[in-house]
Amino acid sequence: MKRKAKVLIVDDNQELLIALKILLSKHFSKVETSPSPERIPSLLSKNNYDLFILDMNYKAGINTGNEGLYWLNQVLKINPEAIVLMLTAYSDLGLAVKAVKAGATDFMDKAWSEARILSAVFDAFEIVQSRKGSVKTSSQSHQKNIADTPKTNSARMQGLYDMGSKVASTQANVLILGENGTGKEVMAQWIHANSNRKSEPFVKVDVSALTSTLFESELFGHKKGSFTDAHQDRIGRFELANGGTLFLDEIGNIPLDQQSKLLSVLQNREVFPVGSEKPVPVDIRLICATNKDIHQMVDEGTFREDLLYRINTIPLELPALRDRKEDISLLSEYFLEKFNESYSKDLTIDKSAHEAMKSYAWPGNIRELEHTMEKAVILCTSEKIQTNDLSLSGKSQAIANGKSVNIEDFNLETNEKTLITQALDKNEYNISRTAKTLGISRSTLYEKMKKYAL
Numbered sequence: 443m444k445r446k447a448k449v450l451i452v453d454d455n456q457e458l459l460i461a462l463k464i465l466l467s468k469h470f471s472k473v474e475t476s477p478s479p480e481r482i483p484s485l486l487s488k489n490n491y492d493l494f495i496l497d498m499n500y501k502a503g504i505n506t507g508n509e510g511l512y513w514l515n516q517v518l519k520i521n522p523e524a525i526v527l528m529l530t531a532y533s534d535l536g537l538a539v540k541a542v543k544a545g546a547t548d549f550m551d552k553a554w555s556e557a558r559i560l561s562a563v564f565d566a567f568e569i570v571q572s573r574k575g576s577v578k579t580s581s582q583s584h585q586k587n588i589a590d591t592p593k594t595n596s597a598r599m600q601g602l603y604d605m606g607s608k609v610a611s612t613q614a615n616v617l618i619l620g621e622n623g624t625g626k627e628v629m630a631q632w633i634h635a636n637s638n639r640k641s642e643p644f645v646k647v648d649v650s651a652l653t654s655t656l657f658e659s660e661l662f663g664h665k666k667g668s669f670t671d672a673h674q675d676r677i678g679r680f681e682l683a684n685g686g687t688l689f690l691d692e693i694g695n696i697p698l699d700q701q702s703k704l705l706s707v708l709q710n711r712e713v714f715p716v717g718s719e720k721p722v723p724v725d726i727r728l729i730c731a732t733n734k735d736i737h738q739m740v741d742e743g744t745f746r747e748d749l750l751y752r753i754n755t756i757p758l759e760l761p762a763l764r765d766r767k768e769d770i771s772l773l774s775e776y777f778l779e780k781f782n783e784s785y786s787k788d789l790t791i792d793k794s795a796h797e798a799m800k801s802y803a804w805p806g807n808i809r810e811l812e813h814t815m816e817k818a819v820i821l822c823t824s825e826k827i828q829t830n831d832l833s834l835s836g837k838s839q840a841i842a843n844g845k846s847v848n849i850e851d852f853n854l855e856t857n858e859k860t861l862i863t864q865a866l867d868k869n870e871y872n873i874s875r876t877a878k879t880l881g882i883s884r885s886t887l888y889e890k891m892k893k894y895a896l
């Protein structure tokens with residue numbers, strides 16, 4: 443189902459404009475484009491847009507980004523609450539940060555893959571929804587009823603759902619642990635949907651994606667004029683989640699100085715927007731998630747014990763998919779139904795394909811299973827999905843502990859490209875997380891992505 447939102451894309455590159463329109467029209471009810479920013483004021487006077495995507499540079503040969511910042515400012519002048527995503531090029535990272543400080547919600551690199559662009563736009567759409575008071579995230583939208591307990595054949599999962607439903611009605615902070623793609627966010631949404639805060643916003647923040655300069659402004663908000671580019675007041679995510687649930691994803695990835703800032707807010711239940719001395723009280727239910735061994739991090743001194751103590755009232759540890767094999771067929775049938783509907787097909791899964799899925803290690807967990815099923819539904823030419831359609835053999839066959847991969851080709855460059863592609867996939871094209879997974883810096887990752895045209 444398409445998300446109900448009106449999107450305006452402004453870019454002088456016609457090809458990009460068309461490509462973005464085609465991509466976003468599949469997911470949003472109304473997508474309009476304009477090749478010239480000069481039309482922005484008149485378009486805004488006639489339409490209520492939910493989301494804006496603005497280019498940083500308009501005149502050929504001029505790449506200062508000033509036009510982009512100028513037009514961002516114009517949009518925010520007309521609608522200070524506008525959700526604006528800026529389109530940048532590889533070299534424009536500094537400029538992108540400037541735009542976010544000036545009030546843009548986020549930025550997207552023109553070289554990004556479709557999946558990554560969509561992920562950024564969906565995140566921005568969540569903010570639109572939360573401001574409207576009803577957050578429906580991308581993952582919620584394809585669940586029939588998020589408040590229903592998901593079906594499971596796994597006793598371990600059933601135990602977690604039982605625990606989750608007891609916790610939902612309380613104010614207790616919850617920490618969800620588990621590998622990437624095990625369903626931590628889905629669990630957080632489910633707890634919210636079963637709580638008495640369900641009609642208030644559910645706001646998700648990927649804290650690992652915030653640079654140290656953006657951390658406070660993004661979470662606590664800022665006052666106009668508090669730093670050079672703060673042209674407007676900005677509401678932080680804590681305030682946005684007021685009355686509802688704040689979901690802090692990747693909590694294990696934030697540096698110690700940010701951990702201290704977070705701890706102080708959680709202790710005092712109030713935030714100070716950057717540039718303001720007036721505290722803003724916040725009433726939130728906090729759910730945090732991480733794929734890290736957070737207890738080991740405490741032992742190693744990289745995660746504050748007092749912060750863990752505060753966020754960890756109820757810990758829920760989600761098993762890897764390979765440790766809940768009972769659910770592999772159930773979930774694959776669920777995804778089959780979903781993608782049969784999306785692609786107007788009526789496929790079934792062959793018994794041997796079910797068996798192959800049960801013996802595969804699923805290093806990317808439920809997310810990998812979901813992508814595998816989508817690909818199979820698209821590519822399958824017969825009535826039944828066979829093992830071959832799943833292309834499991836071509837993937838790195840992680841063994842049971844999920845740590846070792848089979849390598850047949852020892853060419854360094856080929857493998858580097860494959861590893862980066864897989865890491866990007868696993869981290870849903872989140873640059874900070876992918877760089878951390880690979881053990882390299884963000885800039886090195888950008889260089890390598892450029893080199894391999896990823």
Ligand SMILES: Nc1ncnc2c1ncn2[C@@H]1O[C@H](COP(=O)(O)OP(=O)(O)OP(=O)(O)O)[C@@H](O)[C@H]1O
Nearest residue numbers: 581592621622623624625626627628733808809812
């Ligand atoms: N019980 C479930 N039923 C159907 N789909 C699910 C279920 N759990 C997870 N998924 C799907 O699997 C994908 C990954 O789930 P989710 O984003 O919640 O995982 P995660 O652990 O938060 O991942 P990450 O650590 O990478 O952020 C999503 O597309 C989600 O919709």
